[in-house]
Amino acid sequence: MTNRNSAPAAIEGSKIQLKGQDIKPGAYPIKIKERTMFPVNTYKQATGTILEESNPKTFILRPYSMLDKNDGISGKKLWGLSSNPLRNLTIGGLGRTSSHPGQDQTLNGNFCYLEIVEGWRGLPPLKHPKEELFTQFSLS
Amino acid sequence: MEEIITTDFGNQYLSVRSDSNLTEQAFAVAFSTTIAYEFVNLFFENRVLRHVIKNQWRSFKYNQEYIQFLLGGYSEEEFLKIAENYALPFAKIDNVQLTRGASVVLHVLGETVTSGDLSSLLNIDPLVLETALESYPFVSKSKEIEEE
Numbered sequence: 001m002t003n004r005n006s007a008p009a010a011i012e013g014s015k016i017q018l019k020g021q022d023i024k025p026g027a028y029p030i031k032i033k034e035r036t037m038f039p040v041n042t043y044k045q046a047t048g049t050i051l052e053e054s055n056p057k058t059f060i061l062r063p064y065s066m067l068d069k070n071d072g073i074s075g076k077k078l079w080g081l082s083s084n085p086l087r088n089l090t091i092g093g094l095g096r097t098s099s100h101p102g103q104d105q106t107l108n109g110n111f112c113y114l115e116i117v118e119g120w121r122g123l124p125p126l127k128h129p130k131e132e133l134f135t136q137f138s139l140s
Numbered sequence: 141m142e143e144i145i146t147t148d149f150g151n152q153y154l155s156v157r158s159d160s161n162l163t164e165q166a167f168a169v170a171f172s173t174t175i176a177y178e179f180v181n182l183f184f185e186n187r188v189l190r191h192v193i194k195n196q197w198r199s200f201k202y203n204q205e206y207i208q209f210l211l212g213g214y215s216e217e218e219f220l221k222i223a224e225n226y227a228l229p230f231a232k233i234d235n236v237q238l239t240r241g242a243s244v245v246l247h248v249l250g251e252t253v254t255s256g257d258l259s260s261l262l263n264i265d266p267l268v269l270e271t272a273l274e275s276y277p278f279v280s281k282s283k284e285i286e287e288e
Contacts, residue, residue, distance in 0.1 A: 027260040028202035029227035036227040041256050079256030079266055117254040
């Protein structure tokens with residue numbers, strides 16, 4: 001059982017427990033290796049844990065994905081894919097804190113995936129992209 | 141006779157198609173870096189924004205179907221068939237184009253977004269986006285500052 005809370009970290013499995021405070025479906029589905037996958041985003045904070053391993057237990061999307069049961073990731077913002085569309089989020093169960101009732105959802109299907117896009121320590125202290133980007137490009 | 145004149149502005153290349161009668165004018169344009177950049181940037185921004193609008197229109201139509209499903213208008217089987225029609229593989233764009241595309245989007249939005257959000261707008265795998273943007277110091281990529 002491994003838990004990681006800093007990027008790059010990802011989990012892949014056939015069933016993933018996702019709990020957090022702001023779970024949202026993403027844009028239109030993505031076709032990956034003939035599978036139709038539904039994107040999912042979580043903001044604020046979230047944790048993902050593998051409930052069932054993939055069969056066969058090999059990574060599909062990222063070479064650094066963790067694949068064992070009970071492996072997990074947590075961070076401020078996660079991005080992932082589910083074989084089934086999100087529906088019926090459970091409120092008031094897992095992911096609850098003193099200030100938020102919490103939301104949870106089990107991603108299931110042949111293949112589910114979650115990765116950290118922003119960890120607990122947040123993003124690097126960046127210069128504002130709006131100012132920086134065009135300097136970069138116009139001078140290069 | 142038609143020829144392609146390629147001019148190197150640092151790392152940027154501008155190709156101008158020209159025939160012998162227009163060579164002088166073509167060079168005049170090619171060597172005017174300001175004009176060239178304005179032209180290339182406008183052209184490129186236009187392409188990126190068209191791509192984003194098309195993506196967002198697709199998302200909008202899909203979300204209508206998704207809401208209909210959540211409201212009970214479709215069974216799960218029906219919805220999965222509909223969703224199948226909207227599914228697209230991630231677009232494959234080279235790193236230079238991708239970095240510039242991301243810059244246009246960030247400039248328009250005026251806020252920091254994650255690679256997951258950019259992925260939705262550009263239909264690019266977040267890891268590919270992060271890899272492409274990694275060499276730029278401004279990047280709001282997922283990777284944290286590794287302290288260890």
